[in-house]
Amino acid sequence: MTEHMEIQKIYNPxxxxxKWYKFWEEKxxxxxxxxxxxxxxxxxxxxxxxxxxxxLGHVLNNTIQDIFIRWKRMAGYxxxxxxxxxxxxxxxxxxxxxxxxxKGLTKEKLGREEFIKKMWEWKEQYGGTIIKQLKYLGTSxxxxxxxxxxxEGLSFAVRRVFVELYNKGLIYKGKxxxxxxxxxxxxxSDDEVEYRDHDGNxxxxxxxxxxxxxxxxxxxxxxxxxLGDTAxxxxxxxxxxxxxxxxxxxxxxxxxxxxxxxxxxxxxxFGTGIVKVTPAHDPNDFQIGLRHNLRQITVMDETGKMxxxxxxxxxxxxxxxxxxxxxxxxxxxxxxLKTEKHxxxxxxxxRCNTVIEPYLSDQWFVKMKPLAQKALEVVxxxxxxxxxxxxxxxxxxxxxxxxxxxxxxxxxxxxRIPVYYCVASNAKSSKEGENTKCPPIVSMEHPDRCPNxxxxxxxxxxxxxDTWFSSWLWPFSTLxxxxxxxxxxxxxxxxxxxxxxxxxxxxxxxxxxSGLEFMDDVPFRDVYFTSIVxxxxxxxxxxxxxxxxxxxxxxxxYGADALRFTxxxxxxxxxxxxxxxxxxxxxxxxxxxxxxxxxxxLMNLEGFSYSPVENSKLANMxxxxxxxxxxLAKNVHSSLERFNINETVRxxxxxxxxxxxxxxxxxxxxxxxxxxxxxxxxxxxxxEVLVGTLKLLHPIMPFITEEIYQLLKxxxxxxxxxxxxxxxxxxxxxxxxKKIFPEDIKEVxxxxxxxxxxxxxxxxxxxxxxxxxxIIVRTNEENKISILEKYLPNLRLMAKVDKISRYSQKxxxxxxxxxxxxxxxxxxxxxxxxEKETARxxxxxEELNARLRSLNSKLENEKFITNAPxxxxxxxxxYSKETQENITRIRNRLASLQ
RNA sequence: GGGCGAUUAGCUCAGUUGGUUCAGAGUACUACGUUGACAUCGUAGGGGUCACAGGUUCAAGUCCUGUAUCGCCCACCA
Numbered sequence: 001m002t003e004h005m006e007i008q009k010i011y012n013p014x015x016x017x018x019k020w021y022k023f024w025e026e027k028x029x030x031x032x033x034x035x036x037x038x039x040x041x042x043x044x045x046x047x048x049x050x051x052x053x054x055x056l057g058h059v060l061n062n063t064i065q066d067i068f069i070r071w072k073r074m075a076g077y078x079x080x081x082x083x084x085x086x087x088x089x090x091x092x093x094x095x096x097x098x099x100x101x102x103k104g105l106t107k108e109k110l111g112r113e114e115f116i117k118k119m120w121e122w123k124e125q126y127g128g129t130i131i132k133q134l135k136y137l138g139t140s141x142x143x144x145x146x147x148x149x150x151x152e153g154l155s156f157a158v159r160r161v162f163v164e165l166y167n168k169g170l171i172y173k174g175k176x177x178x179x180x181x182x183x184x185x186x187x188x189s190d191d192e193v194e195y196r197d198h199d200g201n202x203x204x205x206x207x208x209x210x211x212x213x214x215x216x217x218x219x220x221x222x223x224x225x226x227l228g229d230t231a232x233x234x235x236x237x238x239x240x241x242x243x244x245x246x247x248x249x250x251x252x253x254x255x256x257x258x259x260x261x262x263x264x265x266x267x268x269x270f271g272t273g274i275v276k277v278t279p280a281h282d283p284n285d286f287q288i289g290l291r292h293n294l295r296q297i298t299v300m301d302e303t304g305k306m307x308x309x310x311x312x313x314x315x316x317x318x319x320x321x322x323x324x325x326x327x328x329x330x331x332x333x334x335x336x337l338k339t340e341k342h343x344x345x346x347x348x349x350x351r352c353n354t355v356i357e358p359y360l361s362d363q364w365f366v367k368m369k370p371l372a373q374k375a376l377e378v379v380x381x382x383x384x385x386x387x388x389x390x391x392x393x394x395x396x397x398x399x400x401x402x403x404x405x406x407x408x409x410x411x412x413x414x415x416r417i418p419v420y421y422c423v424a425s426n427a428k429s430s431k432e433g434e435n436t437k438c439p440p441i442v443s444m445e446h447p448d449r450c451p452n453x454x455x456x457x458x459x460x461x462x463x464x465x466d467t468w469f470s471s472w473l474w475p476f477s478t479l480x481x482x483x484x485x486x487x488x489x490x491x492x493x494x495x496x497x498x499x500x501x502x503x504x505x506x507x508x509x510x511x512x513x514s515g516l517e518f519m520d521d522v523p524f525r526d527v528y529f530t531s532i533v534x535x536x537x538x539x540x541x542x543x544x545x546x547x548x549x550x551x552x553x554x555x556x557x558y559g560a561d562a563l564r565f566t567x568x569x570x571x572x573x574x575x576x577x578x579x580x581x582x583x584x585x586x587x588x589x590x591x592x593x594x595x596x597x598x599x600x601x602l603m604n605l606e607g608f609s610y611s612p613v614e615n616s617k618l619a620n621m622x623x624x625x626x627x628x629x630x631x632l633a634k635n636v637h638s639s640l641e642r643f644n645i646n647e648t649v650r651x652x653x654x655x656x657x658x659x660x661x662x663x664x665x666x667x668x669x670x671x672x673x674x675x676x677x678x679x680x681x682x683x684x685x686x687x688e689v690l691v692g693t694l695k696l697l698h699p700i701m702p703f704i705t706e707e708i709y710q711l712l713k714x715x716x717x718x719x720x721x722x723x724x725x726x727x728x729x730x731x732x733x734x735x736x737x738k739k740i741f742p743e744d745i746k747e748v749x750x751x752x753x754x755x756x757x758x759x760x761x762x763x764x765x766x767x768x769x770x771x772x773x774x775i776i777v778r779t780n781e782e783n784k785i786s787i788l789e790k791y792l793p794n795l796r797l798m799a800k801v802d803k804i805s806r807y808s809q810k811x812x813x814x815x816x817x818x819x820x821x822x823x824x825x826x827x828x829x830x831x832x833x834x835e836k837e838t839a840r841x842x843x844x845x846e847e848l849n850a851r852l853r854s855l856n857s858k859l860e861n862e863k864f865i866t867n868a869p870x871x872x873x874x875x876x877x878x879y880s881k882e883t884q885e886n887i888t889r890i891r892n893r894l895a896s897l898q
Numbered sequence: 899g900g901g902c903g904a905u906u907a908g909c910u911c912a913g914u915u916g917g918u919u920c921a922g923a924g925u926a927c928u929a930c931g932u933u934g935a936c937a938u939c940g941u942a943g944g945g946g947u948c949a950c951a952g953g954u955u956c957a958a959g960u961c962c963u964g965u966a967u968c969g970c971c972c973a974c975c976a
Contacts, residue, residue, distance in 0.1 A: 219976060271976060282976080284975080287974085344976090345973090393901075393902070570924095572910095577911095586925085588938060593936065598935080599936080600935030603935070646911095763942040766930085851918065858917090863956035865956085867956050869917085878918095882918095
């Protein structure tokens with residue numbers, strides 16, 4: 001090894017990362033194919049929106065997926081990570097409409113076909129941004145399998161599913177109250193509505209009773225909807241209003257009279273106990289309306305403006321202008337009795353934040369109950385496992401209270417609903433009645449002619465499907481379904497789904513339903529719910545707060561490995577993670593530590609050529625680190641199996657930094673400066689453990705581990721250890737029972753304790769850092785002295801001990817350490833002060849006494865002796881004895897100082 | 899109104915099956931140290947009644963019950 005001087009002291013990720021990503025891609029390491037003698041391990045990416053840019057949420061999510069994929073790939077699985085993007089109906093259409101607006105254009109001016117063309121152009125230009133950004137993170141996706149939810153294949157799957165569900169009677173069309181966004185001018189599913197508390201008012205409005213001077217008072221938060229009232233309701237058991245039932249009241253501001261009805265829905269305690277009923281503008285009123293066969297009067301249009309059904313003076317007004325005018329009018333007519341502050345939850349469009357209007361319209365729905373039942377069972381039966389498990393309850397609650405899914409959207413960007421109407425017959429039908437109307441044609445392809453009347457004038461339903469109607473098929477549509485093929489058979493069901501808990505209903509639940517329905521099998525075995533990334537103050541990351549650092553900036557400043565490491569190091573399992581970019585110093589510093597440990601090892605490999613060493617040739621310090629390393633390999637495996645990545649990361653960090661660097665490397669320094677056969681053993685173990693740890697770390701920090709792997713490969717010598725072309729395709733370390741040495745490592749643990757104690761003493765006594773000193777050891781165990789003597793070179797380097805002597809007479813100018821059946825006198829002539837030493841020892845004695853009391857109180861407790869497990873009692877006895885001995889030694893010393 | 903989660907060092911969090919080893923890590927702080935891997939470093943140190951109150955147990959951050967505070971989700975109260 002000659003070129004070590006060229007290796008920089010500071011690890012610089014910049015040039016390295018792009019180099020290795022390119023290398024991996026060119027070698028085809030990311031590509032997975034059907035391989036009969038290997039087990040598959042599959043992950044489908046939660047497809048990011050094409051409008052998206054990389055956020056820290058994506059970083060966390062995709063780092064975790066990459067960890068699983070890289071781990072399984074190294075562990076011998078055919079690891080397949082399928083990437084792709086989602087067309088994100090509303091979000092994308094909004095973006096493009098906005099850019100059109102800047103040019104003074106609207107989608108209506110362009111027309112549907114031209115607009116869709118523009119959408120695709122936009123998608124080609126910007127839709128791949130997030131995919132490019134993911135590559136900087138090091139994600140090992142199989143890019144040859146990249147899919148888009150509006151690809152031909154996936155669109156085919158969507159149509160197939162629609163037709164199949166329709167034929168099974170699980171899709172229906174109907175006129176219902178839906179959540180309507182007046183800005184996007186589309187229906188939304190229940191899940192796409194976000195509720196937030198609004199400080200609003202509750203207005204009390206007087207409705208005069210017809211043919212009477214009396215009146216009733218109703219309370220409302222949305223007075224503008226009163227124009228669509230078709231009844232007033234009271235609770236049938238409400239004694240106050242018994243006489244009112246079936247009477248008529250005059251709807252103010254209109255010339256209509258409406259009936260008073262009785263319905264159990266009405267809560268007598270709330271407001272006045274009298275409710276206005278607006279079947280066309282409120283979901284509850286809609287239900288009441290059905291029960292009482294009420295008229296549904298829609299008084300708004302799809303933009304939220306009052307329509308022709310409203311009295312003339314309100315027509316064309318926006319719903320909020322109308323509200324104001326109505327309140328003014330009521331006021332001037334003396335019908336507004338009072339205004340009360342009232343906070344209630346108001347629904348907002350999850351895409352544009354506009355207040356949702358419940359709106360009566362024709363929409364397509366999926367019947368969910370039949371699908372939900374099986375999907376709930378597989379989770380309760382643990383055929384699919386959730387991590388953390390508590391999400392099962394949330395899932396269960398939703399599944400048991402599921403409502404039908406509104407899947408039609410009044411948008412242009414998306415999968416157009418595969419339903420066709422015969423225009424001729426419909427035109428006729430309006431004139432000649434229902435009988436001649438042809439039924440809608442539900443078909444995967446555009447029909448040539450109407451099967452009913454052979455008419456050729458056929459139009460497709462103008463609506464598109466909810467975006468989630470394509471993504472719920474993702475685990476099998478990406479594998480080519482509905483076409484039978486080998487990939488689908490081999491890679492489905494997928495193994496692990498990694499996603500945020502915020503889309504458990506949108507996506508996870510629906511994928512489980514569709515998997516069971518169309519593949520007759522679960523879509524995945526395990527669902528790992530990630531943390532939600534928040535800023536350092538616990539706020540959600542958002543553009544408007546400006547608290548969302550750009551991951552690419554972080555990668556630029558700290559490196560992708562540092563970012564990956566830090567975010568999984570910080571992310572607790574299933575809790576929120578509070579993140580700021582400065583925290584990436586943890587990861588950056590670890591990179592630097594790894595880098596410099598490697599640099600040091602390389603400097604000491606001159607003339608070295610690797611070949612395995614037999615156990616019999618290993619020194620105990622070698623056995624100690626191999627033992628620790630083996631336990632690490634075991635624990636890493638088990639923590640990954642349990643989906644506890646946080647634990648995995650901490651295990652490796654602690655091992656590398658606190659065991660390998662702080663102790664093993666330091667302990668081997670004396671030997672490395674000699675020219676003995678022992679040196680070769682040390683070099684071997686250093687390289688073995690370094691390479692092994694790099695492999696364990698590779699799924700988390702792919703770039704630096706590859707860089708070092710290749711650096712080591714470029715050294716002359718035997719390549720047994722580094723036979724793989726790349727660390728990412730090298731075998732993952734496994735636990736090796738033959739490298740566990742419970743007895744031999746004890747002396748190393750003793751030496752570590754001695755060094756730590758001497759260091760503490762030095763600091764306590766302010767011993768000058770360079771001062772060497774002698775120690776005198778008093779013990780009944782001769783072998784302990786031999787051990788100390790054997791490690792004198794280490795003690796010299798790490799504790800500045802230059803001589804070890806046996807106890808013959810009371811050492812005067814010294815401080816004593818009592819440890820493990822030994823008294824170690826540190827000879828400090830001119831430094832030690834008898835009074836101070838006495839005080840120090842007394843303090844130690846007190847601490848030991850306290851511990852002894854606590855131990856003995858257990859031993860004196862009969863119940864403890866009888867009830868506690870035997871080994872536990874023995875342990876406590878042993879500790880008690882040791883503590884007692886240490887106290888005795890300290891007391892003796894104190895006596896001799898007098 | 900229901901449900902879930904959190905509460906451990908100044909801050910961010912670990913703490914499996916209860917058992918001197920558990921009261922810990924990182925960071926911040928203090929002192930000392932540039933010794934040829936690393937100052938993006940090393941050594942040592944201070945700092946916590948494990949939210950509170952009960953209970954179970956020989957033994958409780960750890961299990962149970964209740965309370966408080968914070969956060970999230972769900973819910974048709976006009």
